[in-house]
Structures are given as C-alpha cells and as structure tokens.
Amino acid sequence: MIKWMAALLGYFLFRFPGAILGFLVGSFLDNAGGSNRGARTVFEDFTRQSVSPADFELNLLSLCSIIIKADGQVNQRELDYVRQYFLSTYGKxxxxxxxRTFNEVIKKREIxxxxxxxxxxxxxxxEVRLQLLHFLFGIASSDGQVSKAEASKLKEIAGYLRVGQYDFESIMAMFIKSADNAYKILEIERSATDDEVxxxxxxMAKKYHPDRVVTENEAIRKGAEEKFKEVQKAYETIQKERGIS
Structure with missing residues (x-):
C-alpha cells in the first residue's frame, strides 16, 4: 500500500521520474514493514510477487520428485536430502x-x-532458477553420483527454466567431475589464454560472491558460499596446472 501512495506523491511532485522513485522507496518500506512475517524459504527472496510460497513449494516438490524418479528408482538418500532441506528451512x-505432501507428489505417475x-x-x-538447478543437482548427487538419466533430465529441466548453456555446464561441473572440470566451472575453454582465465x-567470483546475496536466509548464503568456493578451487587448479601467479 505504501509504495502506491509514495508513487502517487512522487508523480505530483516530479511527474513520471518521481513516481518511479516513490514506488521504489515505498516498496522498500513495505518490505521492511513485513520483515517479521515468519520464516522464508531458501528461494523466496528471489521470487516475484505473483507466486505465493505455497505454490512455489508445490512446484519445487514436483521437480524434486522428477529428479528422484529420473533413473527409475526412488533412492532413500535422495529422499533424505530433500527432507533435510525442509527441516533446516521450516523446522520439524x-x-x-x-x-507428507511430497510423498503424495512422488507417487504420481506423470508430472x-x-x-x-x-x-x-x-x-x-x-538467480533463483540457478539456485534451483543447483539444488536439483544436489539431490541427484546425494547418493554418490549423478546418473546419465538424471543428468539428461537435469539438462531438460535447465532448458525449460531458460538457464543458459554455460551456466548449466558450470553448475554441472560442480557435481560431475571431468578432466576439464575447472574450465567448465569458470565457463571457458581449455584453450583460453592466461589472461582470459x-x-x-x-x-565468476563476482557472480557467485556471497556478498551479492543480500538476504537474512542462512540457506541461501550457504548455497552462494558453496558455489564461490567451487569457483575458487577451479581457479586454483588451473593456476597450479599452468603456473599462473
């Protein structure tokens, strides 16, 4: 409500630029006033206002079930990974x-x-779709490896989520090891020059730096820190390989 009043006042004072400024300031005040509305999900800070937490959770659960069933079997370690996420986010x-809802979702034949x-x-x-894809990879790898069927399904989902190819390969390289892993994480080719590296x-350090994740949600911060550490490790690997100072 505050943002619309501020936008109207700004319009009367400074016309259209004032309306925009008023709306932004009012939005900040609205959000500040609602900061005690209860626990937020690991992804909620990045969602737009047109999706409710309940709707987002249901869709998240559905994607989790798709990954868990991707290789034709329901693995207990993958189920435990999902359970632990919700325990750490919402409490027991x-x-x-x-x-319980998730158990019903996972029984559905087609989603x-x-x-x-x-x-x-x-x-x-x-940003939230990158975080979501990273979370889904975490589920797939929680049993010790990402199967071909899971990797294929994750690539399909990444396409539907409109995640860019380089971003997808960078996240995948954090979970599936290969000879060019470090280069894939930095989103470059092995033929890149030292300066390009x-x-x-x-x-990438700027893209995934935890300081860029302005949130009180501990789970989001941990996710950003994890990605940032992988970027650092990738660079240190290439440094050692090439003797870059």
Missing part, C-alpha cells in the same frame, strides 16, 4: 507436513516438467 513440524518450469520462468528471477575467474 512444518517440514513433516510438507513432506510435466515443462509445465512447472514455464510457470516458474514467468514468476521467478534468473584470470578475467573469467574475476567474472
């Missing part, structure tokens, strides 16, 4: 209620990944 009571992702693309920012590292 609500997490158990959510997981349309494309439909879910289309819904999320329209209602979430790119340094430039790529600075770009």
């Amino acid at each position: 009571e609500k997490a158990n209620a959510i997981f 349309s990944a494309q439909r879910i992702c289309t819904y999320l693309v329209q209602r979430t920012r790119y 340094k430039k790529a590292y600075r770009k």
